[in-house]
Amino acid sequence: MFTPQIVRPATSSDVARAAGVSRATVSLVLNNHENARIPEDTRIRVREAARHLGYVPNNAARALKASANTGWVLDTRQVDPDGVFARAIDLVGGEASDNGEDVFRDVDATTLGTDAASSWARIRPAAVLASAGRCTPEATEFLRSAGVRALLVYGSEQVDYAPTVVLPQREYGRCAIDFLQHARHRRILCVMPAAAEHKKDVAERLGGVRDDAADDTTVTVQYAESSSASLRDWAHSWRYAADPPTAVICYDDRHARATIRALHDAGVRCPQDVAVLGAQDMPFAAEHIPSITSVTFSPDVMAERISDALNSMLSGERIERIDSPPLHIVQRESTQQRTS
Known part of the structure; x- marks a missing residue:
């Protein structure tokens, strides 16, 4: 030390x-x-x-x-x-x-x-x-x-x-899933980057989501990579899914913005059809349309x-x-x- x-x-x-x-x-x-x-x-x-x-x-x-x-x-x-x-x-x-x-x-x-x-x-x-x-x-x-x-x-x-x-990355996942569960969401998708440099953080975030979701058997959690192609394919298939997700947990606000754009292009409304939750409270989050809900901590503290x-x-x-x-x-x- x-x-x-x-x-x-x-x-x-x-x-x-x-x-x-x-x-x-x-x-x-x-x-x-x-x-x-x-x-x-x-x-x-x-x-x-x-x-x-x-x-x-x-x-x-x-x-x-x-x-x-x-x-x-x-x-x-x-x-x-x-x-x-x-x-x-x-x-x-x-x-x-x-x-x-x-x-x-x-x-x-x-x-x-x-x-x-x-x-x-x-x-x-x-x-x-x-x-x-x-x-x-x-x-x-x-x-x-x-x-x-x-x-x-x-x-x-x-x-x-x-x-x-x-x-701690695990806490981000726990905070996000807890918020969405209290908002009565039961089918939730996690959109996370696939890049190698994020692998450890992504595993911790997903671990936090699954830890809390495991306490409620009515909640199902899925995972998707955040590439443009995968987001586009998922968004276009949303209408045809038997039980599509009602909420998306994103790695950060940048991924949330991309998810909202993919949903919009597919004719799926946010938040009326799908709620989207970001993280880090990035500067653009408050000005985005729709403005982005975000998991964060106080930078001042x-x-x-x-x-x-x-x-x-x-x-x-x-x-x-x-x-x-x-x-x-x-x-x-x-x-x-x-x-x-």
Whole structure:
């Protein structure tokens, strides 16, 4: 587990001692002076020592000789820019900036693990918020060695190597099915993406739906992929089904919008014939026709929890887990109360 602590950033002298070479050799190797007559095995040894120690050349640090880590890095590479968690991160960054912190956002889609950590460490941050998919155990140790004093990773479940902002996907499914059951829907379709990067989250969402639906034997739940072709085929077959779904649970508001469009093109009305429920309360949901009912949480509460945790870690406190705020339904026109 990442423990907040004040760590002196590694210096070129540390690297030189670890690699058994001079500081001049370290400088030549790490500044990529290919013409210098340094054996390849020495170059490898120096680079490995630098990686192990978390040493990152920094011109500003050289000029100041020893500057403390400052600023916050917010990793948004794996966050939907229209999603509620993205808005929470925006609020975290805004508050940090208002408090005089330099805030850096990383949207680079090409680096993972220690490569990502190395790019963050170059700016000497005091605090980092990163996706668990990018910030691996090795990256976490790299950041600790580089002087980062506060680190939170976010993901659908808690990890054992760093404090975690937990965004439980199963709860989305439970909240959605509970809302529709109370609205007297008994035949429900789940529209979820088939892409590999969503596989784990989709399984958790469907698990949440089925967990709650299992308590009511009158409820049937079906599943469909959210590709344009599958949505179009399902929407056109709706009228000919013996017992068509009366409600659709969608992965997010973007998928809800596509589902409503497919239904409209097939002459099926939303919400009169089929209720459609999205998630994330994306900016367009309120303006869409019909406006989209959505499962979400408060971005303000989430931002407050994250900011408080990072500031506590910077003060030396130990943090292990930050839970998502309770989910709730923002009810709009795309769902309706059934009377039969």
